[in-house]
Amino acid sequence: MPVVVFPTSRLLWVRVAALLFTCVAFSVAAHGAALYGGMADWCIFCWAFSFACTLLVLLVEQFGLQARIPVSWSNFHITIACYGALLCLSASVIFPLFFLRNQPVSSDARDHRIVSTVFSCLATVAYMGEVSLTKARPGEVAGYMATAPGLLKVCQTSLACVIFILVSDAVSYNHHAALKWCMAVYCICFILSMAVVLLCVGECTGCLPIPFSKFLSAYGLLAVIMYLTATILWPVFQFDKQYRGAGSASSKLIAVAVLTALNFLLYLADLAYTARLVFVSV
Known part of the structure; x- marks a missing residue:
């Protein structure tokens, strides 16, 4: 039976980290953070959208399907990484301002909100690392x-x-x-x-x-x-x-x-x- 071996790299591990961090952020927020309002919807959208797009990028690259995707892959994956960084950054700022500061909630809900904030910040760092690894260098031909x-x-x-x-x-x-x-x-x-x-x-x-x-x-x-x-x-x-x-x-x-x-x-x-x-x- 053939064994499938996935090549590893720093870029792969950064993407996996971003995937896990965003998954934890929106899962914890949706599970027990007692959220409400448009700002809560925006933050959860930021994490869920980043998670879904990163998962897509990982699956396409690991299974070598870039040629079958009807887009410029060199432009697509860095666009996703940059949007992930900025969306998670906005959520990392908005979420604690609206849902941690002076919010009368139970200690359990507050703990969930703190966890989501921490993992949102970690996801931001991971996406910034991905952008740094994939952006064009001076003199390099790139998308x-x-x-x-x-x-x-x-x-x-x-x-x-x-x-x-x-x-x-x-x-x-x-x-x-x-x-x-x-x-x-x-x-x-x-x-x-x-x-x-x-x-x-x-x-x-x-x-x-x-x-x-x-x-x-x-x-x-x-x-x-x-x-x-x-x-x-x-x-x-x-x-x-x-x-x-x-x-x-x-x-x-x-x-x-x-x-x-x-x-x-x-x-x-x-x-x-x-x-x-x-x-x-x-």
Whole structure:
């Protein structure tokens, strides 16, 4: 009877660690953490999505099925690793803030929440290790998603997702046209960045009517200008007493202002990297 031998490497063990850590995080949280609300759903989604995608990557690579997957595998696996790192990082920050700090729950539920937080942090470290092992090195020919601009696209879409979660209530932005413009900026830039990710992973960059490099440059410049306006308008119309609605500014709205500024810096860095991109997409 033939014996199946799975090759081992540092990358394999890092992926296995990420798989186990995310499995423990969402299993413990769902089992006895007594969670409720949209933030809880987001955190569990982050862990479960990362677990499922990492399991898929492990199975495909261990059984040598890369050629049968209708995507660019060199772009796909690092995209999954980067999303896993950022999703678990967001859960590692959001979960203790919303479900550990000043929460009147039983000691058993609190213990479950602490365990989930710890394993979420461990999963974040594991995914960061995977990204470090698989990202492109200077002078190396690699897929676009393994380059700095590709990884920045993942960061941009991940931050936008967190912004959407924080402003899921329309009351946060429907009291002034400038805030609605900010929401339009978040949506448009998210859609375009995600489109770039999907085009690269699906090897469809040649379907564009213009060269991919020119599309990236034009979109990068547009996104920087749009996010600059949102970075200025959101805090002005949310926190200035002359424009804001009834009530004081919540911590969620402050977090959105910070994340907007951070995403602006990511788009600015993306534009700078794209301008001098020397890697070849495969």
